[in-house]
Amino acid sequence: EVQLVESGGGLVQPGGSLRLSCAASGFTVSDYYVDWVRQTSGKGLEWVGRSRSKAKSYSTEYAASVKGRFTFSRDDSKNSLDLQMNSLKIEDTAVYYCARYRGPLGSFDIWGQGTMVTVSS
Amino acid sequence: DIVMTQTPLSSPVTLGQPASISCRSSQSLVHSDGNTYLSWLQQRPGQPPRLLIYKISNRFSGVPDRFSGSGAGTDFTLQISRVETEDVGVYYCMQATQFPHTFGQGTKLEIK
Numbered sequence: 369e370v371q372l373v374e375s376g377g378g379l380v381q382p383g384g385s386l387r388l389s390c391a392a393s394g395f396t397v398s399d400y401y402v403d404w405v406r407q408t409s410g411k412g413l414e415w416v417g418r419s420r421s422k423a424k425s426y427s428t429e430y431a432a433s434v435k436g437r438f439t440f441s442r443d444d445s446k447n448s449l450d451l452q453m454n455s456l457k458i459e460d461t462a463v464y465y466c467a468r469y470r471g472p473l474g475s476f477d478i479w480g481q482g483t484m485v486t487v488s489s
Numbered sequence: 490d491i492v493m494t495q496t497p498l499s500s501p502v503t504l505g506q507p508a509s510i511s512c513r514s515s516q517s518l519v520h521s522d523g524n525t526y527l528s529w530l531q532q533r534p535g536q537p538p539r540l541l542i543y544k545i546s547n548r549f550s551g552v553p554d555r556f557s558g559s560g561a562g563t564d565f566t567l568q569i570s571r572v573e574t575e576d577v578g579v580y581y582c583m584q585a586t587q588f589p590h591t592f593g594q595g596t597k598l599e600i601k
Contacts, residue, residue: 373507403590405538411501412536412581412592412593412594412595413581413583413590413592413595414592415590415591415592429588431589432589435517465537465538467537467538468586473540473543473544473547473549474524474526474527474528474544474585474586475526475528475530475540475541475543475583476530476538476540477540477549479537479539480537481537482537484506
């Protein structure tokens with residue numbers, strides 16, 4: 369089955385760090401673009417950023433709200449990618465989804481189930 | 490950033506009746522490659538979003554044909570011809586023409 373599974377969410381204090389993982393199965397994730405999207409009850413869905421495919425040198429894009437604090441990385445041996453979140457703020461509290469982006473569709477054809485990140489003291 | 494505005498934010502519908510959701514973007518979604526990257530997502534309660542429609546009017550694999558999309562430029566519409574119980578959830582429009590990709594606020598579809 370083609371799927372994405374996120375892990376690593378939890379409770380962290382403001383200013384702290386957390387690392388999320390997105391594991392792919394049923395396909396080789398290095399061949400695809402993968403985005404992170406977060407969802408809060410107050411602000412709805414917010415695009416976090418993109419990690420392009422290996423063919424595109426894993427180049428990245430980040431939303432302004434996370435640029436300089438969040439970093440994407442890939443682990444081809446695990447068929448997965450990570451989201452390293454540093455200097456976390458209360459407003460980063462959200463459910464974080466990884467989603468496979470398909471250029472020909474201009475949208476996300478596969479979504480993970482999401483992992484909850486709570487930033488609170 | 491492109492702002493996506495959906496109306497209505499809530500839509501009570503009778504089973505078997507049609508439903509329509511509008512989405513307006515703050516600027517044209519026509520990409521330099523000629524495509525318009527406007528898609529519609531459905532989020533059922535407790536589930537992640539799911540792709541319904543891509544590039545304005547193309548139904549994604551497995552999506553029932555009661556769902557259709559239309560529009561151009563800055564104005565887009567999602568229509569459900571006959572609402573079924575399984576259609577309950579929140580619907581989002583999304584643009585991928587420009588970074589950052591942005592979403593509408595969501596429209597909650599519920600059964601009367």
